[in-house]
Each structure stands twice: as structure tokens, then as C-alpha cells.
Amino acid sequence: MADASKAHAVAFWLVPAEPRRSSLAELIAVLGKAHGGPAFEPHITLHVSHAPGGLSLEALLDRVAHACEPMTLVAGATAHSEAHFRTLFVEFDDPRLFALQRHLHDDPGRDAGYLLRPHLSLLYRGGLPVETRERLAQSNRLAGERIEFDALVAVRPSSPGGDLSDIEAIDTTLRLPLRRRSGSR
Secondary structure (H helix, E strand, O other), X not given: OOOHHHOXXXXXXXXXXXXXXXHHHHHHHHHHHHHOOOOOOOOEEEEEEEEOOOOOHHHHHHHHHHHXXXXXXXXXXXXXXXXXXXXXXXXXXXXXXXXXXXXHHOOOOOOOOOOOOOEEEEEXXXXXXXXXXXXXXXXXXXXXXXXXXXXXXEEEEOOOOOOOOOHHHEEEEEEEEXXXXXXXX
């Protein structure tokens, strides 16, 4: 039984396959440096919640990774907002992302309250003027590009009691490739 008193913040990311992962990471780093934002791994956040203390994230990630195949997604519009974590982002609209999210919170004790709006952020930097965001959205269009995603990552605070808001102080070492077993459905 999971110990709810020792719940900790956790997020689950879907990350692109190489070589696109590296080229997107480079773009994110360049945009961050130019506009005062952090560098971070390219990802689509599938779910954010508090995991009960006794929940094995490794077992959950393994179960979900075995149930899902790598997927190629078609990038939508590059959009922008005033929100720090959605300053500049690429939208994705694919029902497989919602199915993958459901796999992540089907276990007892999982919070199903996260509202998934699938996107891959290119810049975290709240407070940028709308003119700058519009220019960046125009110059960083990925619409129509096919991007393969092949791994799940469990994102945890680097220190006990920490949160996930400091992108430079998170632990992303727990990751597994998507790999549906042959013959399974």
C-alpha cells in the first residue's frame, strides 16, 4: 500500500528520438540564452501529480513503456503565451497522447486531475513582450514536421521536498524507451 504521507511531486515526459532530440535541445538552448530562459530537454509533459510514497515509479514506467510503441507525431502551430512554461511552444493534437496519459494514471493513488494540452515548449521565459513572442513564433515554425517520440521520463525533484518548478534542479534520470512487446496489444 502506498504511503500518501510521503507523496512527492512527479511529472511524466514523452521525449523525442535522436537526432531530433539533440537539434530541438540546441534550439531550446539558443532561444533560452538569447532571451534569458533556461535550457531544458525537449519534451511533451503528459502528466503532473503527487505520487504516493510507496509507489514504484520504476515499475509504473516499465509497465507503460512496455504497453506503448514509439510514435511519430505531426507538429502543429508554434504558439506563444505570457505563461512562463508556455512562452513559446509547438502544439500537438494526437489522441495517442491522451491514451498514453491514461496509462500513466490508471494505477490506484494516481491523480487524474492534470489537464493535458499537448505541446513541446521551446522557451520558458515569462514576461516577454507580445511582439517578441510573435516574432519568435513566426521564425520557429515546425508545423507539419513529423517528429518521432521514443521514450518516457519520470521527472522528480532533485532534493527531497523539492518541487518541479525549477527546471534546472530536477532529476530526469529515470527513463525508459517505449517498446511494445512483440505480439502484445
